[in-house]
Amino acid sequence: MDARPNRGGRRLLHIDLVKYQFRLTTVYKRGTQMKLSLLSLQAALKAAAICAAAATGTVAQADLFDRGGGLIYDSVLDVTWLQDANYAYTQNYSELQFGRFLTWTDAVAWSEQLSYFDSVRGVTLTDWRLPNITPLDPSIGWQLQISTGGDQDDSYNVSAPGTKYAGSTASELPYMYFNNLGNTSRCPVGGGWDDCSTAGLGSYTLNTGPFTNMEKVGYWTNSNDGLPFIDGWGFDMGHQWGLQGAFNADQPRIAWAVRDGDVMSAVPEPSTSAMLGMALLAGMLGLRLRRQPSLAA
Secondary structure (H helix, E strand, O other): OEEEEEOOOEEEEEEEEOOEEEEEEEEEOOOEEEEEEEOOHHHHHHHHHHHHHHOOOEEEEOOEEEEEOOEEEEOOOOEEEEOEOOHHHHOOOOOOEOOOEEOHHHHHHHHHHOOEEEOOOOEEEOOOEOOOEOOOOOOOOOOOOOEOOOOOOOEEOOOOOOOOOOOOOOEHHHHHHHHHOOOOOOOOOOOOHHHOOOOOHHHOOOOOOOOEOOOOOEEEOOOOOOOOOOEEEEEEOOOOOOEEEEEEOOOOEEOOOEEEOOHHHHOOOOOHHHHHHHHHHHHHHHHHHHOOOOOOO
């Protein structure tokens, strides 16, 4: 916010809300007059609604924002995750195996038909999917020589700090696991196969951040692209923790739902009656101010 003089002796108080502009201009002449200038009344109302909603959101991790209603926004990936990392289990989805897992085909189908009610913004959200995966280096394509160094698509430590593709967003699950949540791999960065841990799951701590129902098991991505067999791309937080690779599509794993963008964009447009009400209020304010006595001769 700034207050600065401009040509004609006017003083402009300028406030930016999100991407929208809300201006108050005070003009000093014979009398006092306040002009409410809305570049777009609808835009300003929407901006106010967004700012009010944002006030209830708290930062959970460096790039994760709790939007309320069981939704977590990742500002780097520009996606919204369900806070419940196994919502299919929570809703007792009919195709679950062993109580909480899905085959790759069933996981994809579940995510694509999912409708989730956002209790904070009062909207039903669709367009869900499983986490994306694309080649680490699109100019090369899929790199399938299994590795410990995060330099292959089929590898431990994909996107992990200190690796060739550190911080890569080509695959959303390892980015979440290593960069947002600060987890480690069974095979330490910079080491070889002989350095990989042979201990059980109890030997490492799974940092879950703001998420619930996140387990030391395997998770599916939304792709089987580039795989020579009937497999699906997945990410392991279980016995091979920190490994991204090709997994048998019929061996069930967990499905974690995500959707593109920020749920803040789902704030409903202001109604016509709300816009008319704001216009009436602005008019009344201007009339009252014009009746005020002059500030200067």
